[in-house]
Amino acid sequence: MSASTSSPDVAIVGGGVIGCAIAWHLARAGARVTVVERGVVGAEASSAAAGMLAPLAEGITPGPFLDLLLASLARYPTLADTLREETGIDIELCTEGLLRLALTEEQAATYQAALAWQQACGLPVRWLAADALRALAPAVTPVAVGAVLSTAEHHVNAAQLTTALAAAATRRGVTILEQTPARGLLRVGARVVGVQLADRALAAGHVVLAAGAWAGELGGWLGLPLPVRPVRGQMVALRPAAPLFAQTLYGPHGYLVPKRDGTVYVGATVEEAGFDCRVTAAGIAQLLELATRLAPALADATFVRAWAGLRPGSPDQRPILGPVPGLEGVSLAVGHFRNGILLAPITGELLAQHVLGQPTALPLDPFSLARFAVPTLGEQAGTQSPGAVG
Numbered sequence: 001m002s003a004s005t006s007s008p009d010v011a012i013v014g015g016g017v018i019g020c021a022i023a024w025h026l027a028r029a030g031a032r033v034t035v036v037e038r039g040v041v042g043a044e045a046s047s048a049a050a051g052m053l054a055p056l057a058e059g060i061t062p063g064p065f066l067d068l069l070l071a072s073l074a075r076y077p078t079l080a081d082t083l084r085e086e087t088g089i090d091i092e093l094c095t096e097g098l099l100r101l102a103l104t105e106e107q108a109a110t111y112q113a114a115l116a117w118q119q120a121c122g123l124p125v126r127w128l129a130a131d132a133l134r135a136l137a138p139a140v141t142p143v144a145v146g147a148v149l150s151t152a153e154h155h156v157n158a159a160q161l162t163t164a165l166a167a168a169a170t171r172r173g174v175t176i177l178e179q180t181p182a183r184g185l186l187r188v189g190a191r192v193v194g195v196q197l198a199d200r201a202l203a204a205g206h207v208v209l210a211a212g213a214w215a216g217e218l219g220g221w222l223g224l225p226l227p228v229r230p231v232r233g234q235m236v237a238l239r240p241a242a243p244l245f246a247q248t249l250y251g252p253h254g255y256l257v258p259k260r261d262g263t264v265y266v267g268a269t270v271e272e273a274g275f276d277c278r279v280t281a282a283g284i285a286q287l288l289e290l291a292t293r294l295a296p297a298l299a300d301a302t303f304v305r306a307w308a309g310l311r312p313g314s315p316d317q318r319p320i321l322g323p324v325p326g327l328e329g330v331s332l333a334v335g336h337f338r339n340g341i342l343l344a345p346i347t348g349e350l351l352a353q354h355v356l357g358q359p360t361a362l363p364l365d366p367f368s369l370a371r372f373a374v375p376t377l378g379e380q381a382g383t384q385s386p387g388a389v390g
């Protein structure tokens, strides 16, 4: 990917799924965009993800966050078609749905109690008693007392999605600078005017920070705390001799995702391990126990590989989107935690609209950094002086 020589309208720090989605949407709207990526596109959380598009899987209730998740989910079929047309890349949108397994009567009651509001939201969910569950997915543990069948919750190949977004963005003129860490922001007073690279200043009309789990470290550039931290997730891939189930199996402590290539992704640990991205013996043991608990026949599957990624966690597990209090010319798209793949389409669309000064399709206020009561720039000790590079 080539180097930019002119000043872009928008510079994006971070070439994960979020940065690439924003770049693509901005380029479709006619903006000149440069993405600055310290490593290679999609190498971090965005390629570690299971790729589930599962808005109901984390105990969510109605509200702006569910609206955001559902809006993004709804964009996926068109996105998959468009990316295939523009790049030839198949993001492997699998639409067999998801089974949320109840292993106890208590879980069954909790899941059944939520069905009414989920159906009222228009979601195609229904309860399957044990017999019906066994008929649909015989490999599911006999311990399961039933499951919610959710036919609108799907999954994609997360790495392919990120690659496709980057390729589509590049085809529309976006410059992606790989192996190019951003070192700070260029500022004139309270206005951000670009990004400091190792060897030069990249002037830009607007800067979007989309640095995933590393976003917290960028708070120093803003002179404000940016409450994003790494949350490690380990995964393993197993290959059964023949497909065991078509739907994603979502249990109380993890999930099994049957991928297009015949492997089953088993995920995921949720660990506060800082920036330690190792795969550990304990992590693998936990995941293998989970796999055979939910689908005992996986005990005979071939172990394919294990990996780990760092989710960008925020205090309320929701993304931080939009302006930075007290600063002009800079926006945030960070903290997507466990839903960054699901949320990439709507994040790209909303951030592009916001940066271009257009009305946003959904309100950004519920996802503002201001909800964490961060001090404004003037209140913060160590604020950068005008013209400083952080």
Ligand SMILES: Cc1cc2nc3c(=O)[nH]c(=O)nc-3n(C[C@H](O)[C@H](O)[C@H](O)COP(=O)(O)OP(=O)(O)OC[C@H]3O[C@@H](n4cnc5c(N)ncnc54)[C@H](O)[C@@H]3O)c2cc1C
Binding pocket: 013, 014, 015, 016, 017, 018, 019, 036, 037, 038, 039, 040, 041, 042, 043, 044, 045, 046, 047, 048, 049, 050, 051, 052, 053, 054, 180, 181, 182, 183, 210, 211, 212, 213, 214, 215, 232, 233, 234, 235, 267, 268, 308, 309, 310, 311, 312, 333, 334, 335, 336, 337, 338, 339, 340, 341, 342, 343
């Ligand atoms: C094991 C696991 C399973 C997951 N499963 C799912 C799932 O099923 N569904 C779902 O929706 N989500 C899932 N997620 C979450 C999802 O992967 C993340 O929310 C999403 O990838 C975040 O994307 P991002 O672009 O913000 O971050 P990243 O993909 O981490 O990208 C950030 C990029 O910024 C770059 N960067 C950082 N600092 C700088 C700098 N100073 N200069 C230049 N570049 C910089 C990094 O190199 C990186 O490439 C999972 C995550 C993990 C770890």
